[in-house]
Amino acid sequence: MVDWQIDLIKVIFIWVWALLIAVVMTWVERRASAMMQDRLGPNRAGPFGLLQPLADGIKLFTKEDIIPEKARKILFVLGPPLFALPAFSAYAVVPFGDKIVLGGKEIILQVSDVNIGFLYVLALGAIGVYGMVIGGWASNSKYSILGGLRATAQLISYEVPMGLALLTIVLLYGTFSLREMVLLQQGTFLGFLPNWGIFKQPLGFIIFLVAAYAEANRVPFDLPECESELVTGYHTEYGSMRLGLYLFGEYVNLGTLAAITVCLFFGGWSLPYVDMSKFLGPVSYGIASFMVFFLKQAFFLFLFVWVRWTVPRFRYDQLMGLGWKALIPLGLVNLFVTALLVQLTI
């Protein structure tokens, strides 16, 4: 196979994978929430209700597409794709496995290993907010505009602690490439712990996780949606597949954030203590590394659901207070201490 064909296959694979995760997540969310609330949840369509996402999709596609009369038409149409596209694009730099050898050719399981990989993810995460803002502005509804306003303020506030937490990771590994970061996390730390980022940066991990929940607009930080006050915030006026794109983009976002968490703090595709490449063939090793990565990612995806149905929503001033008064000072202290430790140990 020629190089561009391999690249094309990787792009298609990652696209389908991102979509599939988003689809399955809608089912997991509903079933898991039902489980936690002692209900059954959707169980009619297919075994365990597994075909429910398909039914939802058909419903969203066949519904009438309503654009409010006084909405800004162009912006209204532009909003959902602008929200969903950055979410998809972020997957391009995620290393979803080590490498696989097919026909004597070594293929790296990552669409593009750029040396600024993780800055790219950060940048795209920030761009996604414009989709919400445009939706809120164009809808000609007070709920929507408040939702959009909250989204911007929340993004700015939580971008800073997230950046600080990620800076400590860069200090630790000395690289921006997600692939190199994963490779640096193999082996053991202090003799018995896996050499994962979380054991070296526990505080950084907590800050990152909280900021990630805020960036993805998940409960307890889903203030831009906030059903109890704003109906559904920035996408109140949306219906049919436009709404579907917003919801979908959110789940794709979750997938990206879970993948980044795994890459930065949980050793990516590598198993602790065991070097899989030693006793697995080149092809099966590639598949196994992807499976390991996927299992770790699945855990963090489930954590998103778990937290959503356990923790109540913050009030808006509490959200801002947590961001500016707790996470940013903590992040600064963490950065300072890490810089000092790195300097002393080198």
Add this chain to the structure above:
Amino acid sequence: MDLYFIVFAIMAVGAGLFTITAKDALPSALGLLTVFIALSALYLHLHAPLIAIFQVSIYAGAILVLVVFVIMLLITPDEELETSQKNMSYRILGAFLGAYLIALLAIGTKGVKDLIHQQTLPDGFGHPGMIGSLFFKEYLLHFEVASVLLLVALVAAIYLAKKNI
């Protein structure tokens, strides 16, 4: 001239013109967003991926979000932007400054012809590590001056926000 440059240059200039002529506040901000993205594509073309990604993550991802926040907070979609000053002297001053800027740019482009030629890039050009070492070795003074400038802005902002320090 290569097509890549022309496409994004036209996109940047067009979006820039839209930004200053749009009457609606938010579309105007989105025009600025397009300018930033087109510029970052041009940086990528110049083998400077780090600058390109900073252009997006800092200007589009942080500063412009702040601008959009202010727009959302203060302006409703029904309002149109109008010049608060219908003062003639301001307009003449603006026209004069604009003409001066264009003249400066025109003088600047005279030297460009000498710069445009194929050049082999040094090893690791545009790599984050390389830029970092340039900052902390060759251009340390410039770097520090810029950070002092930012510090001054920070102090001023705190002073403005808190009257009784």
